Amino acid sequence: MIRTAAAATTTMKGTPQRERIIEAGHHDSEYLPDLWRYRELFYFLAWRDILVRYKQTAIGVAWALIKALVTLLVLTVIFGKVAQLPSGGVPYPLLVFAAMLPWQFFAGALSDCSNSLVANGELIAKIYFPRLIVPGSAMIVSLVDFAISCGVLALLLAWYGFAPDWRILTLPLFTLLAAALTFGAGLWFAALTVQYRDFRFVVGFIVQLGLYISPVGFSSSVIPQEWRLLYSLNPLVGVMDGFRWAVLRGMPDLYLPGLALSTAVTLTLLASGFWYFRRTERRFADVI
Amino acid sequence: MSDVVLSAEDLGKQYFLRHRAGGYDTLREKLGEGLRRLTSGVRAAPGGDAATLEEFWALRHVSLQVKQGDVLGVIGRNGAGKSTLLKLISRITEPTEGRLRIRGRAASLLEVGTGFHPELTGRENIYLNGAILGMPKSEIRAKFDQIVAFSEVARFLDTPVKRYSSGMYVRLAFAVAAHLEPDILIVDEVLAVGDAAFQKKCLDRMAEVARLGRTILFVSHNLGLVRSLCRRGVLLENGGLVCDGTAEETVARYLESLEEAAATDLLEHTQRRGSGRVRLARLEIIGVDGFATQQLQAGGPVRFVLHATERLPALSCSFTIYDSFGQAVTSFDSALHSAADSTDESGAPRFVCELDELFLAPGRYRINAALSCDDEMLDHIEGAAVLEIRQGIAGARPVVAAPGYGSVFMPHRWTRPC
Numbered sequence: 001m002i003r004t005a006a007a008a009t010t011t012m013k014g015t016p017q018r019e020r021i022i023e024a025g026h027h028d029s030e031y032l033p034d035l036w037r038y039r040e041l042f043y044f045l046a047w048r049d050i051l052v053r054y055k056q057t058a059i060g061v062a063w064a065l066i067k068a069l070v071t072l073l074v075l076t077v078i079f080g081k082v083a084q085l086p087s088g089g090v091p092y093p094l095l096v097f098a099a100m101l102p103w104q105f106f107a108g109a110l111s112d113c114s115n116s117l118v119a120n121g122e123l124i125a126k127i128y129f130p131r132l133i134v135p136g137s138a139m140i141v142s143l144v145d146f147a148i149s150c151g152v153l154a155l156l157l158a159w160y161g162f163a164p165d166w167r168i169l170t171l172p173l174f175t176l177l178a179a180a181l182t183f184g185a186g187l188w189f190a191a192l193t194v195q196y197r198d199f200r201f202v203v204g205f206i207v208q209l210g211l212y213i214s215p216v217g218f219s220s221s222v223i224p225q226e227w228r229l230l231y232s233l234n235p236l237v238g239v240m241d242g243f244r245w246a247v248l249r250g251m252p253d254l255y256l257p258g259l260a261l262s263t264a265v266t267l268t269l270l271a272s273g274f275w276y277f278r279r280t281e282r283r284f285a286d287v288i
Numbered sequence: 289m290s291d292v293v294l295s296a297e298d299l300g301k302q303y304f305l306r307h308r309a310g311g312y313d314t315l316r317e318k319l320g321e322g323l324r325r326l327t328s329g330v331r332a333a334p335g336g337d338a339a340t341l342e343e344f345w346a347l348r349h350v351s352l353q354v355k356q357g358d359v360l361g362v363i364g365r366n367g368a369g370k371s372t373l374l375k376l377i378s379r380i381t382e383p384t385e386g387r388l389r390i391r392g393r394a395a396s397l398l399e400v401g402t403g404f405h406p407e408l409t410g411r412e413n414i415y416l417n418g419a420i421l422g423m424p425k426s427e428i429r430a431k432f433d434q435i436v437a438f439s440e441v442a443r444f445l446d447t448p449v450k451r452y453s454s455g456m457y458v459r460l461a462f463a464v465a466a467h468l469e470p471d472i473l474i475v476d477e478v479l480a481v482g483d484a485a486f487q488k489k490c491l492d493r494m495a496e497v498a499r500l501g502r503t504i505l506f507v508s509h510n511l512g513l514v515r516s517l518c519r520r521g522v523l524l525e526n527g528g529l530v531c532d533g534t535a536e537e538t539v540a541r542y543l544e545s546l547e548e549a550a551a552t553d554l555l556e557h558t559q560r561r562g563s564g565r566v567r568l569a570r571l572e573i574i575g576v577d578g579f580a581t582q583q584l585q586a587g588g589p590v591r592f593v594l595h596a597t598e599r600l601p602a603l604s605c606s607f608t609i610y611d612s613f614g615q616a617v618t619s620f621d622s623a624l625h626s627a628a629d630s631t632d633e634s635g636a637p638r639f640v641c642e643l644d645e646l647f648l649a650p651g652r653y654r655i656n657a658a659l660s661c662d663d664e665m666l667d668h669i670e671g672a673a674v675l676e677i678r679q680g681i682a683g684a685r686p687v688v689a690a691p692g693y694g695s696v697f698m699p700h701r702w703t704r705p706c
Contacts, residue, residue: 022379023387044419052407055448126402127420128379196315285381286303 031278035130042133045120046140049112053141064145068104068152072097079217088219090248091160098247099216099240101149102178106236107207109142109179113186114203117194121288131281135190139183146175153247165249174242181235181266187273191280194288215240221252228258235269238262292391293472293503294354294377299386301347301372346372347527350386354472354505359498361518361535362507363542368524370507374474377505392471395422406450410441410460413449417464431467439463466493472503491517509676511539511583543579554672555597562658562667566603566637570595571657571672582674586697587682590646592620592655596637600661605639607657609648609675611695617653618696623660647697648677650689 035042072093079085080092087095116138117124117131124131157164193199214236215223223231231237238259245251347369354360362370375381376388378396403420404413414435418428428435436442439460441452449457466489475494494517498504508514514521514535521538523531523545531541554570572580572593584590594605604623611617620641622629632638653675658668679688683699 020390021387022376022382022390024383024385040425041419044416048405048408048412048416051412052405055407123403123420124380126380127396127422192315196318198314198316202315282382285375 031130035132038129038133041129042137045133046137049137049141050144053144064148065152068097068100068149071104072100075100075217083218085218085222088221088252089250091162094156094160094162094248095219095244096217097153097156098244099214101146101153102174102239102243103211103214103216103236104149105142105146105178106182106239107210108145109139109182110186110189111203111207112138112142113182114189114193114200117190117284118197118200118288124284124288131284132187132277135183135186135277139179139186142182143179157247163249164247167246167249169246171243171246174239174246177242177263177266178239180270181239184266184268184270184273187277188269191273191277191284194284195280210236219244220255220258228255229261232258232261233265235262235265238266291356292353292389293356294352294391294394295389296350296352296373296376297387297389299347299350299352299373299376299388300345300384301369301376301381302384303344303346304342345384345527347376347524348385350524350527350529352522352529352532354503356503357498357501358520359504359506359518361514361521361538362505362524363509363511363514363521363538364524369527370524371476372527373524374476374505374507377472378474390472393422394472394474395468395470396474396476397465397468404449404457404461407448409448410439410445410452413460414464417461421465421468422470423468435463435467438466462490466490469497470502472505473497474505474507476507509583510678511542512678515539543581554669557669557672560667560669562660562665565664565666566600566659566661567597567667568594568657568659568669568672569597571607571655573673573675583676583678584646584648585680586648586650586677586687587645587680590643592641592643594639594641594657594659596639596659599635599637600666602661603637603659603666604661605657605659607641607655607672610654610656612652612654615695617648645682645699646677647682647687647699649687649693649695649697650677650679651691651695652676653695 075096076093079096080087113135116134120134123129124134189199189203193203211217214234220228220231220237220241232255239262241254242259245254350369350373362373364370372381374396376383377390378394403417405416408416414432415425415428419425423431436445439456439462441456441460444452444456449460452460473494491513494504494506498517504518506514506518518535521531521533521535522529523538523542525545530545531538533541554568560567570593572591572595573582573584574591574593575581575584576588576590592607594607596603596605604621606619606621606623608619609617622639622641632640654671655673655675656668656670657672659666679686681687682697685700687697
């Protein structure tokens with residue numbers, strides 16, 4: 001659609017000026033450079049969302065903490081105390097929190113991403129920018145929440161006197177995996193929500209269900225061995241196992257086929273999400 | 289050729305219209321439809337979703353060249369494709385066919401305050417809005433003081449804009465937009481908002497931008513502004529370019545086409561009820577200059593001329609003016625006689641309703657008109673005409689837009705304390 005011929009004339013100010021050619025059905029090689037060109041808008045939208053998030057809630061950061069701690073308490077009591085599930089020698093709250101970290105990031109970012117295009121409908125209808133910026137900047141807010149949660153984890157680890165070993169260094173890799181998964185799913189849902197407004201209910205349902213079908217409240221080692229590979233089709237399994245392995249010293253070794261499968265599912269989701277988003281993006285302004 | 293900054297070649301944009309109440313697709317419907325197809329094994333019934341999808345060209349076969357420094361007025365009726373053209377130029381949506389070459393940065397002076405966030409402070413919104421309008425951060429920072437000075441809200445810079453008065457809000461938003469320096473500036477009806485002083489500020493700024501040799505595309509229904517600001521004009525009609533010339537020529541052509549439209553439209557109108565024995569053929573609104581128009585000056589004289597298809601002995605005509613909220617404002621009925629009325633000796637089946645001064649506040653109005661005979665409703669048309677009232681003088685006093693404060697102006701006199 002948009003090609004840029006680097007040649008052309010100069011403006012009155014003397015800066016070089018490019019000619020854009022906009023036409024239908026042309027493969028868009030300018031998309032990625034455009035993303036780069038609009039990076040400031042990306043920063044600003046992310047900055048806006050962060051400011052608004054922490055201004056609107058009177059208790060600000062405290063809110064995220066309270067929510068996390070209450071969930072932690074509930075999950076620990078239900079799975080650790082009532083159901084008496086094994087924790088592999090780790091304090092049960094730590095086991096839960098290590099998986100809640102990616103879970104809360106996933107749930108929050110997925111909801112925000114899915115809603116982001118509709119929430120910014122006014123902008124999309126009135127100005128041009130690569131639309132990928134919108135779900136992208138929505139993710140950033142959740143990353144800030146995630147960073148805060150990481151601080152809480154550090155406190156919890158200190159409270160239990162539980163020092164992580166070298167494996168904590170792999171945490172960024174698993175965070176990246178979590179982000180890729182969330183972004184992939186978020187792209188799908190964001191684009192679908194523009195097209196089908198009732199899709200947000202599906203997102204809500206997935207977020208609710210996900211908490212139970214993913215190993216948040218329990219270790220995935222309680223899953224019978226013959227089902228584990230199948231279970232890993234849920235990409236959150238790989239992410240959460242990874243988080244636990246990285247944070248909690250003494251966790252059993254990673255179940256590598258499962259991790260590989262989860263990663264493959266994640267990458268497929270990311271690639272297809274990107275593809276679907278790009279394919280429908282040009283119609284956003286028309287339907288929003 | 290090198291000074292052509294914008295050129296459209298056979299540009300077209302197609303939309304698909306869905307005739308449906310809700311407006312948006314819902315997954316529920318899609319799934320339900322798919323399920324029906326699966327279970328019944330047949331395609332969707334006629335009248336189903338597929339049948340109501342209508343193709344519609346908002347713009348087609350438009351070719352246009354704009355040179356560096358042109359101030360181009362784009363005019364046309366609602367739905368003629370003006371906004372679509374601007375959307376294509378600003379890259380919000382992409383063409384279905386044809387191509388567009390743009391040299392340099394195009395930016396629109398948006399509806400004031402697009403992208404403002406009420407929770408953020410004035411300072412924060414300046415940066416945010418600047419970024420949205422396409423200004424690099426360095427540029428915003430460099431112009432920050434200028435913007436603040438222009439906006440006159442320096443004292444409230446660290447107050448969330450939700451606490452601003454609407455005047456302050458508009459001033460701040462415009463201040464940011466006014467410091468935008470794109471190569472091609474797109475202005476779409478933004479001048480319709482704000483008070484007179486603000487509008488003047490907008491106009492001055494536009495004139496200044498034009499003097500700097502930048503290219504401006506100006507879309508407006510205000511033909512007076514188009515005539516005074518633009519050197520060149522293009523007229524769009526039903527998605528096609530029908531006139532490309534000087535602003536004067538184009539405006540004249542547009543007025544002509546409006547007159548024609550007013551002359552032909554009513555009989556083809558489908559939104560009507562009544563027996564149809566006699567029908568309304570045409571409703572003309574004639575303004576101060578004696579031409580049929582859809583735009584009138586508040587306080588100016590006006591003649592409403594309603595043509596019927598034939599004469600009947602007890603034929604009477606009435607019409608009601610509605611405001612943009614759908615509230616009836618006032619109504620006229622030829623069956624209620626006055627000593628000042630007269631009869632048309634020409635024998636034409638026509639009613640003329642004359643007002644010396646039109647006491648309507650600026651805004652958009654819609655007219656429903658009807659013909660009746662004794663108690664029989666012959667013809668009733670909804671939306672027989674649309675009327676746009678501009679600011680003006682009524683009862684020797686300026687009448688300005690005050691949305692929410694009524695739409696009728698009463699001539700009056702004050703005695704003020706000395």
